[in-house]
Amino acid sequence: VRILAYESSCDETSTAVVKNGCEVESMVVATQIKSHQRFGGVVPEVASRHHIEVISQITTKALEEAKVTWKNIDAIAVTYGPGLVGALLIGVSAAKAASMATGIPLIGVDHIMGHIMAAQLTAKIDYPALALQVSGGHTEIVLLKDATHFEIVGDTRDDAVGEAYDKIGRVLGVNYPAGKTIDEWAHRGQDTFNFPRAMMEDDNYDFSFSGLKSAFINTCHHADQLHQSLNKYDLAASFQAAVVDVLAKKAIRAIKQYHPKTFIMGGGVAANRGLRDRMKIEIKQLPSNFDLKVILPELKLCGDNAAMIGAAAYNLYNEGKFADLSLNADPSLELPYAD
Numbered sequence: 285v286r287i288l289a290y291e292s293s294c295d296e297t298s299t300a301v302v303k304n305g306c307e308v309e310s311m312v313v314a315t316q317i318k319s320h321q322r323f324g325g326v327v328p329e330v331a332s333r334h335h336i337e338v339i340s341q342i343t344t345k346a347l348e349e350a351k352v353t354w355k356n357i358d359a360i361a362v363t364y365g366p367g368l369v370g371a372l373l374i375g376v377s378a379a380k381a382a383s384m385a386t387g388i389p390l391i392g393v394d395h396i397m398g399h400i401m402a403a404q405l406t407a408k409i410d411y412p413a414l415a416l417q418v419s420g421g422h423t424e425i426v427l428l429k430d431a432t433h434f435e436i437v438g439d440t441r442d443d444a445v446g447e448a449y450d451k452i453g454r455v456l457g458v459n460y461p462a463g464k465t466i467d468e469w470a471h472r473g474q475d476t477f478n479f480p481r482a483m484m485e486d487d488n489y490d491f492s493f494s495g496l497k498s499a500f501i502n503t504c505h506h507a508d509q510l511h512q513s514l515n516k517y518d519l520a521a522s523f524q525a526a527v528v529d530v531l532a533k534k535a536i537r538a539i540k541q542y543h544p545k546t547f548i549m550g551g552g553v554a555a556n557r558g559l560r561d562r563m564k565i566e567i568k569q570l571p572s573n574f575d576l577k578v579i580l581p582e583l584k585l586c587g588d589n590a591a592m593i594g595a596a597a598y599n600l601y602n603e604g605k606f607a608d609l610s611l612n613a614d615p616s617l618e619l620p621y622a623d
């Protein structure tokens with residue numbers, strides 16, 4: 285089964301050809317980050333315009349790079365939410381137009397299901413699985429009963445972790461998106477500030493990052509007023525230590541509770557070196573009866589891309605979950621898919 289997939293939910297336009305939900309035959313990612321950087325975040329109208337400018341050419345490019353034509357495509361997949369409505373609409377319209385013109389069936393994919401299924405492009409997922417989904421708009425612990433039935437067991441009460449990285453990055457003068465740079469800085473500093481680890485000991489799988497963000501910003505402003513300069517590497521290391529402590533602790537607690545066969549990480553923040561290393565160490569220390577497979581997606585598949593959408597779409601294809609031409613963008617689409 286060969287799927288052509290579209291992703292345009294935010295500031296990346298991407299197309300990919302994915303075979304059997306696990307083999308990336310081609311992947312094209314057109315990023316718009318440069319256009320948004322001077323605004324310090326994503327500007328929806330600018331995003332839509334960029335998507336519409338590149339989507340046709342990158343469709344052709346994905347087919348060419350995979351050395352296939354429309355005749356070889358079994359399904360067309362597209363992210364229909366969550367995300368920016370105008371941005372989503374470009375992908376959804378392109379996919380619907382292609383489906384109508386070719387008669388190839390259409391599959392609508394949840395963007396977060398896609399992030400989680402990026403793991404399937406690295407190794408086979410054994411179920412039940414548990415996913416730590418960490419991205420610009422989401423921080424969730426998700427239980428996967430099988431490839432299409434997900435249940436959210438933990439969620440953030442306020443900011444998403446990627447969003448927190450971007451906000452504290454801005455205070456340090458780092459360009460949007462700041463996560464990668466803060467991660468690099470963190471490895472050059474020490475946890476000297478001991479920022480709060482909210483909800484870490486609470487008996488649930490939820491998160492809160494707004495207190496950490498405020499503590500960080502207050503520390504910086506206070507030093508500014510006193511004309512003191514703080515070590516940016518130590519600030520980054522202290523922020524990251526707090527984030528990683530909370531995420532790792534809650535993820536391990538959920539693993540102990542749910543006994544999954546596979547642990548997955550998904551989303552842009554899954555590229556974080558500190559988090560990846562810490563999770564590997566924590567999982568090694570589990571008692572030996574936890575025979576847990578760990579799948580961390582390749583770095584280039586953590587951020588937004590269409591290959592992950594093709595992977596998730598394959599699972600929906602196998603269940604006969606097709607969309608028709610009434611498929612619409614749903615900016616606030618939410619897991620779970622329990623039905």
Ligand code: ATP
Nearest residue numbers: 419420421422446461462463464467552553555556
């Ligand atoms: P969502 O997927 O929740 O709808 P999104 O698509 O905007 O939101 P992604 O593209 O998956 O989010 O991830 C982008 C986020 O990942 C940004 O906030 C970015 O700062 C963060 N990020 C990227 N690399 C790293 C890293 N190495 N460490 C921490 N954060 C990172």
Ligand code: MG
Nearest residue numbers: 294295296588
């Ligand atoms: Mg993005």
Ligand code: FE
Nearest residue numbers: 399419587588
């Ligand atoms: Fe995303």
